[in-house]
Amino acid sequence: MKAVLDPDCALAGGLAAIRDQFHVPEGFPPEVTAAAEAAARRAPTAHVDRTALPMVTLDPASATDLDQAFAIETSGSDLLLHYAIADVAWFVEDGDPVDSEAWKRGATLYLPDGKASLYPKVISEGAASLLPDGPRPAVLFTVRVAPDGEVKLESAERALVASRAKLAYETATEADLSPQFTDLARRIAEAEARRGAARVDPPEQEVVRRPDGGYALAFRARHASEDRNAALSLAANLAIADVLQAHHTGLFRVMAEPDAAAVQRLRNTARALGIAWPESQSLVAFRTGLDPADPRQAALMLAIRRAGQGASYAPWHAGTLPWHAAVAAPYAHATAPLRRLADRYVIRATLAIMAGQPVPDVVEQAFQRLPKVMGHADALGGQIDRAVIDLAEAVMLSGREGETFAAVVTDVDMRGARMQLADLPVVTRIDAPGAVPGTELRVRLVGVDLANRAIRFEAVADAG
Structure with missing residues (x-):
């Protein structure tokens, strides 16, 4: 559905x-x-x-x-x-x-x-x-x-x-x-x-x-x-x-199975959402303890669903x-x-x-x-x-342009950095030179384009 x-x-x-x-x-x-x-x-x-x-x-x-x-x-x-x-x-x-x-x-x-x-x-x-x-x-x-x-x-x-x-x-x-x-x-x-x-x-x-x-x-x-x-x-x-x-x-x-890079992105997403995931714990063991009634954990469950190959x-x-x-x-x-x-x-x-x-x-x-x-x-x-x-x-x-948000970079590839907002179930890209997975950011919403279904953020400062 x-x-x-x-x-x-x-x-x-x-x-x-x-x-x-x-x-x-x-x-x-x-x-x-x-x-x-x-x-x-x-x-x-x-x-x-x-x-x-x-x-x-x-x-x-x-x-x-x-x-x-x-x-x-x-x-x-x-x-x-x-x-x-x-x-x-x-x-x-x-x-x-x-x-x-x-x-x-x-x-x-x-x-x-x-x-x-x-x-x-x-x-x-x-x-x-x-x-x-x-x-x-x-x-x-x-x-x-x-x-x-x-x-x-x-x-x-x-x-x-x-x-x-x-x-x-x-x-x-x-x-x-x-x-x-x-x-x-x-x-x-x-x-x-x-x-x-x-x-x-x-x-x-x-x-x-x-x-x-x-x-x-x-x-x-x-x-x-x-x-x-x-x-x-x-x-x-x-x-x-x-x-x-x-x-x-x-x-x-x-x-x-999700590859190592996908699992690391999920760990970064968990960090962005403030969810503890011990390094020694496997993805399978970790996901069984997630609570869909908690909005942040539900967001992570959605990320896990999309993380497979x-x-x-x-x-x-x-x-x-x-x-x-x-x-x-x-x-x-x-x-x-x-x-x-x-x-x-x-x-x-x-x-x-x-x-x-x-x-x-x-x-x-x-x-x-x-x-x-x-x-x-x-x-x-x-x-x-x-x-x-x-x-x-x-x-x-829409209407929240100018507001700042906490975010964490989940991964970096040829197209730049991908980040997860800490307080909203939003994953998007941002121009953040030098960012590596796990980098904490403060970002400002600078544009919303409803016609093209696009949102644009800029980095304000590195909070890490």
Whole structure:
């Protein structure tokens, strides 16, 4: 989801310019809409009836493109996660207009004022969405979770499911959720800790109005149910990755560890934010103690999230372990097919394997093509994210020209010095000859250019 929320529409004009700059689509071509409307009327005929399972969904309150529904039951000392994922492939056929358009987009693009969906609403927020207004076709994964958090995919089948409730992070209570929900999340978290996983989920930023009429960037409180819900997807994706790896096929999400330079930048950022990080403590050990409810620690969590060498997609290849450093294991994306193109093909491959059938050629071929398509979608989403954050920072600082701020240089490269403000979640560049990482500065805001989403500081004095 987006890193910045804008409930008061303070960014409206700038967001329109971002949409124009990055050619964010406003809708779908008529032939795609017509094909989607016809597909949405397709009755599920290859699905077993699993409507007796007490499924619920858990998402942001405003979400209507619901990829996932779940039910959890006890099986001896294990837990069984019944995880229903929207059966997008039932509505989208290879080579049809909806499929062709999805290959052009790759993923849903999110901005604070709305999204550009991967699929037309009649599918993504209607026929395929796991809304609680009647049975929906889904792919039902059953994942066995052992007491130590190890996961195994027990089955995968096309099924009709019926969500009992559309729960929201903001309002869901313990009574609304399965009694095993918290236990399952705990098991997955403990397994992550044993693996040395460095996954971090910072809270979202939002633009809020200050008492003086200006704006500030703040962090929205993250609900415990969000983290626990993320554990369900993690469990399913890890179990699916194991199956794909064992059968020498699939598409994996891969990411290298942050390099030494990135870790040093994070240490400098921690220093700028006044957060103690002992030299003897690793990044993995350090991040587990960060509190997202503390604005400065939340800002550092966001920096850690952005510090990796970049996640990408890779097809299975003999002799190569598809490793994702943040989860410290092979990992696949399968649980958000309404929002990511790649997930639809990972799901199809897993269905075939679990049914004892060969993976269709069209899916194997897609695994070779998808890294480029998904890489482009990731890059575009990242550029839009950065532009939105730049805009939010400019709006936040507008009217504060002439003020001075404390900052710390986090790194220096060919383009000059990058600094982190000590009291605001702002990272920007400054002309500071002779500065080295860790240099403390006093800087004055000398310009804000809302049209170009730019802010400009000058060094006042070295406070170090």
